[in-house]
Amino acid sequence: MNNKKVDNACGCSIEDLLKENAEDGEQRLCKAAESDMEVYVDPDPEKLSYEFYMKKQTDGLPIIPPTGERVRRFIEFSGKNRDDIIAVLPPRSGKATVEKIAVNSIMAGCIPQFMPVIQHSIKAVSHPNFNLPGVTATTHPVAVCTILNGPIAGEISINSGAGCLGPGNIANATIGRAMRLCLINIGGAVPGIGDHATMGSPSKYSYCFGEAENENPWEPLHVERGFKADESTVTVMGLDSPHNVNDHRSKTAEDLLDTIIDTASVAGCNNSHVPGEMLVIMSPEHAKTVADDGWNKKDIKKYIHENALVPVELGDRGGRKLDPKWVTGGKVQITRKPEDVVVVVAGGPGRHTMIAHGFGTSSESVTEAMRLADGTPASSVFDFKK
């Protein structure tokens, strides 16, 4: 008990009675004194980033501190309760609650309006067909690519145009990053511990873009997969980093697709020994060349599927045994069926396509419609706001 004289009138001397060492220089504030005040400040991002980094809870880049107030604002856009579980993420079987998704999304630099997109993307990667346990743990550098379609993609201004796979847009940069931080912190995909990629990939920082539906001469991805054009969807694919296909000279669909096929038909990809999906992102100019030649998406898929071949002696060098059923005439088909060729249109002016191989037979892309709790399609992220 201390002997310090205190003014009992305010009633806070009870704190002195409850504390054993209140006299140890502690600056106790008096609630009744107008001159005393407590000021709450945001944590120092530099200090906190370093602290989280040392605990292996970041991707190495600085983070925004996930304070309670920020988390509350994000949860408002979830359309769900704080403790609702969206998925259980491998390998550590971590519960991806709305709160934990919000925390990691804040850290990634997202704005609250992105919450529905991230939640649905987390739900999509947890689908058994996506094989997140394998995708996360593999030595292969497969990353999670998130493709947005529908009105919400436009509402949050995701970049589907010039530089859509590069820097410069908050949605592209932070939604993919939020996905990665969720995988790291909720799932335990810490490099070298739960994520065993031999080298990893820059795509593991963020890999998210929208489809340029207005410049697409064919039906967009979500419509092709049975959703309505005015529905918003996220499609997740396990992919290598994209590889460019520069073709400025082809005037016919066949010539242009041959350049794409030649770029795609390589021995070192997973598809060369365990054929699977492959993403083809055509720039609007390339898409126009092919469409003007009278080709539809089905034609493209069939042509690429039939002609993207790797010599068996080179293809059969991967981690898993090549099933002879994929070999014809000494060549391996890198896709199992035409539908494995996933075609989207994105990018700005220029005559380029990007191709990205999948994780072979070990992961299938999943498209998830953004729907409210009662199952009705959401046309705006504000529909989720309580």
Place this chain on the structure above:
Amino acid sequence: MRVKVIEKEVIDPLGETVVDKIKIIPVPSKINKISYFNNTKPNADVILAAVAESLNKEGKNVEKPAGAGATEEQLKDAAGADLSIIAVGDCGSCSTWVILDAIRLEKEGIPTISICSDNFMDYARSLAKSHGADDLRIVEIKHPISGQEEENVREKAAETIKEIKKLLNID
């Protein structure tokens, strides 16, 4: 005037984990038949052949994917024995699915022994633990396995076989 500056609290980004304990099926005292569950990784067949020769029991070979889970049919096939020995986890996705398929078999009542390379042993154990299968039988083989000559792999397998025999109480 006294001012106290307090940093706002931040919320932990780590997710809580879900753990349901899995009962590990004891190895039976008498083993008549063993299924050799081969994930087709390079030299998995060599390791399993060496184990089979050494144990000299009736065996059946079953194949499964490396980077993904076994199909129900493959799992059922592997479960048609008194014990299943699964090889080989020498990378991230294949170690994952050696362990997860072993757990699926244990849940079906089939005792298992998983073979993983020493480089992936810590991960294999932590994965088993995160699925409530702390005591899952996992034996080690010296990394690397892929890209190695058969003779070299057989030499490495000799140490693994000793461990397997211990688990099976065979001298």
